[in-house]
Amino acid sequence: MxxxxxxxxxxxxxxxxxxxxxxxxxxxxxxxxxxxxxxxxxxxxDAAADAALLEVLADWAERYTPFVGLDGPDGLALDVTGSAHLFGGEAAMLDDLVARLRRGGVEARGAIAGTLSTARALARFGGAGARVVPAGGEARAVARLPLEAVAPPETVTALARLGLKRIEDLAERPRGPLAARFGASLLDRLDRVRGLAGEPVSPRRPLPACTAERRFAEPIGHEEDVRRSILAMAGELAGVLERRGEGARRLELTFFRADGAVRRIAVATGRPVRDPAAMARLYREKLDALADPVDPGFGFDVMRLAALATERQDAAQTGLDRQAEESEALAELADRLAARFGPRRVQRLVAQDTHIPERAAFAAPAQRVGGAGAAKTGDAAAEWAFHRVPEEPPPRPLRLLDPPERIEALAEIPDGPPIRFRWRRALHLVRKAEGPERIAPEWWRASPDALTRDYFRVEDEAGRRFWLFREGLWGYETASPSWFLHGLFA
Structure with missing residues (x-):
């Protein structure tokens, strides 16, 4: 007890x-x-332990349908529309569900009806066994049930004093006096239980846009069998996505083990995908990189691949567009690396509309996603379109020091290039210098003490090339400008 x-x-x-x-x-x-x-x-x-067990059972019940909700502290609600035929019909499906639970040590009762309230009332008050109510037979199926199926205890006690003990007794009474005495909510519950009004099932997890699944007569556990099943499901899912003109942006692969354990593996993509081989490669990378590998145990009897999020994907001919092919290959590489190492560890630099070098870019996930602060979905090369003369050295280095490091520099004239400087205790004699490139503070967001910078590209006697800047205009902003090393040319 x-x-x-x-x-x-x-x-x-x-x-x-x-x-x-x-x-x-x-x-x-x-x-x-x-x-x-x-x-x-x-x-x-132990209410917490009971709730945790119910969540585990809800995960397990998704082998029958992804539309699973919690029904009170000890019940599950499943919308089996369109999935019962996979088990040989509604009766066979319900028998299999209840039998599996009982073999697992969980005493269960179930019912299938056209409305959730009818199925709930039969499962909780209809006695032992599983029942399937034919369409239109809800009112007859619940007629002999006690009034506890539709009313709280205090209302049941008051109705019993009037000689009303079953649902059929209440249904035969005039509705006006009942509503005046006990409220309209009682009649609403009565209509739902008798199948005269619907009640939606609230799923505990967001429903996928589309799914593909495999059910095995004998549980599988070999790696090659799993990979072939993933590829087959990806092909089926790709067909559905193509008919809808969409591509998947987030996929979830669910393994249902024969012993009832459930494992979910999700991957995200940077652009809509519906190529079966690409989906299979993503999951190959993801499964190979898992710190906690998927344990088949006694084998998987059900596998499901679902597209949790989709976007429109128009057909495109890329055979004549080399740049489009390269962009597609780069996006696929980013997806595979993100699947293996995690999306936060694979980043790209996004260009910003500013002249301040340290603000010219910020790191964002390489997988292009929408939202504030995320990488744009446009061409990455166009974002970095600098005006550069062919065969000329780059105007700015790719490697910047963060933050710029202070150096000791000596110039022939106060506003001229340096002739030598000391950086990290090493003295460098400047052989060639080019500049200045003047960058003024951004007045709309600069601090009051921000100073103008004059940048120089210099080369020392050993051929090493540096990017320096003098901070502060001599004689206007400061009497003693400071020198900094900001970057190194390769």
Missing amino acids: VVDKARNALVIAAADDAALQAGVCVGMTLATARAIHPALLAVEA
């Missing part, structure tokens, strides 16, 4: 068949139950 505290006493919250046969009933105090049968064993209720 399971006992819980209520009204300053320990009350029976749940009892097994042996306790019920001994005369114990739910709601009885523990003292009364022990008086009836002193050898009864009782444990305290």
Whole structure:
């Protein structure tokens, strides 16, 4: 038995068949139950553990349909529309579900009906066994059920004083007096239980845009079998996406083990994808890089590949466009690296509209996603379109020091290029210098003490090339400008 505290006493919250046969009933105090049968064993209720178990069972139940919701503290609601035929019909599906739960040590009762309220009432108050209600037979199926299926205890007590004990008794009474006495909510619940009004099922997880799955007569566990199944499901999913004119942006692969364990593996893409080989490669990279490998146990009896998020993807001919092919290959490489190492570890630099070198770019995920601060979906090469003369050296280095390092420099004239400088205790004699490239502070966001910079490209006697700048205009902004080393040319 399971006992819980209520009204300053320990009350029976749940009892097994042996306790019920001994005369114990739910709601009885523990003292009364022990008086009836002193050898009864009782444990305290653990709501958190019960909720965790129900979540595990909900994950397991997704092998029947992805549309699974929680129904109270001890129930599950499944929308099996369109999936019952995979199990040989609704009756066979319900029998298989209840039998599997019982083999796992979970006593369960179930029902399938046209509305959720009807199925709930039959499962909770219809007695042992599984029932399937034919279409239009909801009212007849629930007619003999007690009023606890539609009303709270205090209302049931008041209705019992009027001689109303079953749903059929309540359904035969005039609705006006009932609504005036007990409220319209009672009639609403009555209509839903009798199948006259619908009630939606709230899924506990977002429903995928489309899915493909494989059910195996014998559980599989070999790596090659798993990979072939992934490729086959990806091909089926690609066909659905192509008919819809969409591509997947987020995929989820679910493994249902024969012992009831469930494992989900998700991957994201930087652009819409519907190529089966590309999807399979993403999951090959992801599965190979998992710190906690997928354990097949006694094998997988169901596998499901779902597209959780999709975007429009128009057909394009890339055979004559080399640049488009290279962009597509780069995007696929970014997806594969992100699948292996994680999306935050694969980044790209995004150009910004500013002349300040350290603000000219910021690192964003290489997978191009929307939203504020994310990488744009346009051509990356166009973002970095600098005006550069062919065969001329780059005007700025690719490697910048963050932050710029202060150096000691000496110039022939205050506003001229340096003739020598000392950086990290090493003295460099300047053989050639080019500049200055003047960059003024951005007035719309610069701090009051921001100074103008004069940048120089210099080369020392050993052929090493540096990017220096003098901070502050001599005689205008400061009397003693400071020198900094900002970058190194390769």
